[in-house]
């Protein structure tokens with residue numbers, strides 16, 4: 442090859458390579474999220490590192506999702522599993538609902554029907570268990586939860602657990618979400634638990650400990666007039682049952698407590714986490730994003746807190762599967778409830794979003810991928 446031909450040749454090569462690069466770029470959709478989604482099996486062994494630039498920031502765990510509606514029709518069980526397949530969720534707890542409208546009520550949401558009693562029931566646990574057995578899912582790891590106990594009157598709990606054991610032996614591996622105090626329900630017959638009630642939980646909590654079953658409590662911390670009005674209830678439970686695996690739903694926040702000072706709240710949570718090593722916090726419910734995580738100054742406080750206590754946080758949507766919702770609603774709630782996880786550090790992202798906390802907490806034989814450096 443003489444010099445001129447060589448020059449022409451290299452110019453051709455350069456243009457050709459640029460063309461190839463452009464084609465690759467075009468065919469990749471110019472997108473940064475084209476890596477294939479991880480399947481369940483990839484969590485049973487060491488897998489490729491997780492690239493936070495190219496892979497989604499939504500979690501692989503939904504630890505708090507209600508498969509049943511308060512009343513009216515629910516989304517079919519298999520359809521909810523399809524929602525998981527279409528998103529990043531590979532692990533989920535099957536919650537019933539801790540408050541059920543009467544069968545003869547036309548309500549689907551308790552706030553629309555003040556005066557109508559909504560009380561715990563075994564109905565939804567039984568429907569969930571039947572579906573769990575009838576529609577086994579190979580590609581989604583589901584954990585069945587019992588949501589029936591009324592913590593203000595536990596008299597019949599032993600009998601009901603015997604019934605569960607008889608019908609579905611060994612299937613219920615989680616408990617909750619169970620209401621201790623939920624201000625939104627005070628007009629629907631819900632009565633907050635008292636210290637006298639909590640003192641009577643001994644046998645039930647012992648049974649949970651023996652079976653390594655965590656329990657998720659919804660216990661409002663307070664309201665905007667008095668942010669720590671009900672702190673005493675949750676703290677008394679923690680004092681009485683420090684050896685139980687307890688999850689505090691929504692970190693005690695709610696629509697009624699929408700403006701608590703973030704520094705005050707995180708300091709309080711930190712004190713409880715330091716004092717009670719078996720306590721975990723669940724950051725589910727898009728209400729937390731609306732009132733706290735979506736506001737930059739407040740978000741920064743929680744990002745710091747999650748980084749510091751990254752082993753103590755569980756993600757969840759708190760989606761309630763009533764039939765007036767669809768996949769778009771689930772997808773939106775998933776992205777809202779996990780938006781803050783984009784900003785946490787790599788260790789926290791692996792622990793919270795990639796499931797490491799959930800696996801450890803439930804002693805599941807799975808592992809989160811490492812984060813790519």
Ligand SMILES: [Zn+2]
Nearest residue numbers: 505507618759
């Ligand atoms: Zn919930």
